[in-house]
Amino acid sequence: MIARPSFLKAFGVLVLCLMPLIVFAQDETSKEQSEAKVKDVYKTEFYDLRGTNVFDVALGTSVINGDFVDPMFEIYSHFGYKRHITPHLGIDIGYHKFNLAYIDIYNEGFMSFDINLELAILPHSKVSPFVFAGAGLNASNHFKETANKFQGGGGLEYIVSETFGVKLYTDYNYVFSDELDGLEAGDSDDTYFRIAVGLNFYFGGASQKAKKLKGQATVIDSNLLNDEYYGKK
Template sequence: MINFTKLILIAFAFILTGCGGYFNQPVGPQKARIGEISNQTKRLASLPEPAEPIIVGVYNFKDQTGQYKSIEAGSTFSTAITQGATTILIKALEDSKWFRPIERENLSNLLNERNIIETTRQQYSDPNKEAPKRLNPLLFAGILLEGGVVSYDTNLLTGGAGARYFGVGGSTQYRQDRITVYLRAISTSSGEILKTVYVSKTILSQAVDVGLFRYVNFKRLLEAETGFTKNEPTQIAVQSAVEKAVEMLIIEGVQEKLWSTKEGAEKNKELVENYLSEKEIEESTGLYERAYKERNNEHSINLALGTAYIDGDYSTAEPDFKVEAGYTYNFTPMFGAGYDIQLFRLYSTPQNRYWWLSQNLDFKLRVLPHDRLSPVIYGGPGFMNFVDDSPSKFLQVLDGFFKVKAGLGMQYQLSDRLSLELNGDFNKVFSDKIDNEFQGTRDDYYYNFGFGLSYNFGFGKKNNEPTDNK
């Protein structure tokens, strides 16, 4: 027992040293530092220079969610979202070098100060000297930026895992929240909304704990536990989302010819093409970071190899070979029907090992039709025939039996044309003759497992583009 405990403690120490969170534990006060720069900040600063910076005004870019921080007990008036989003937006506009932001959030303070300056100069100026110089006129904005943080969704995704054995174990938990930011550009000369963009950003929280509770000797109990929690700062998430919104506003403005880069049309085209490629990937990604694929193909043919296993009257059954070919017609991306033919061998005993030919009508349901990886549920009726492989009756199809099939699989779409599928199905045969042995009242049945490749073709019919009805 002592040796076993030592091994546990050694493994436990290695686990702790392998956790990155333990290399950054605060053991004392930390000095003030320059604010963090995210990858999105670097992307914003790396944009090409504009032909001419745009003067913009931001009156208020605020938290529009109205949400407060959630706590386990009691109440709090602390907001869940930073109330300084306007300041974050102005900083992002400066970092981009595409805009010249002017003060509008506290315009009354600016006007009051200008009045104080003018009044003081007039009251205390020397009448025998030249009149005091007037203040420079205020800049006016050609574009106003409006919007805000419009949603804060908590517990969008939660989960975890853990295990414990004889008092030794650990667990991990995570939670994902999300914020959404809208930003729009408005022309001050006409009031027209020139462009609207929106960005979402997830906020991740993680917790890891490891514990040990075990008797290492008589009347000697060892108890140890450790763990850490990491929460992504909400302010950093808002900052990243706002900076991404500013980047999108700049590039989509270039695309709409609202403004231009300093290098001209060629650089504009390169910038827009890179953005459209990124946008295509983003638009094909779902809420939970799932990659969506548009399935508009009508036909699929597949080839698969695998194994078949009989469950009959013999206890000596073993897996054996199976090959399959099939065709599926897809009525919708989710539902299809098809036909397949299988050649397989069922091994009941070394002397009772026969070839069979099976034909099946399958109805298929893709649970996640627009995901790259989707579960598949299928089933239907079928008919199987005994194939005689003796030299005198080589591959003659003899007795036949009706059966039904039900199966589950996983399908991964490699491209528009090709997909991989792993499946397994249960085949209920309405006969007890499959293994050539009659015992009891239960019919024989068998299992099929396979891995194959599907080729998809026939595009056009499922392309739901709007038609021009004139």
């Protein structure tokens, strides 16, 4: 038998890990907005490097943490769509296809439909760590068995060229079922991990940058008129 963390413990660890990063993102966003108001300058590096919309694909491996011994690594693939609300914060919707297996005992195909809130730590840089957390639906092939779950994870992205990035990430998935591996035993539900290398394809950055710059020009022109008016006074 493999020792597994309880739901409350796993959820508590996830919240504790995410809270400092969420606070950091809020502080950074507030700082950028304050600087923009003072200097009438908006940061556009995010829109040059990335964009507000993302299609992503990934390939990697998955491993179960359940009721049997000797789990084995199996194939995992993913594709999805992400929308950035702000440079720091995005909503990610994804489809995941993978197998979970034990050596000489069990090998079953699964899929999951996940929605995550993702936090980019350094969105204006070529290299940015990121973390995410959310909920999803886990299902065996042909939807023979389904269960709700929550997941959380993190990774690192590198922008290779404009609007094109490479990422390495991992996630932890807690399934609200103890029958993921076909055996109900122990005092906690089944979990699994996934790790993958993926590609991000960004678009929509140019239009957002144009809107930002247009708004910046309007504010600057307005300030110049005010300066001239009060200068004459």
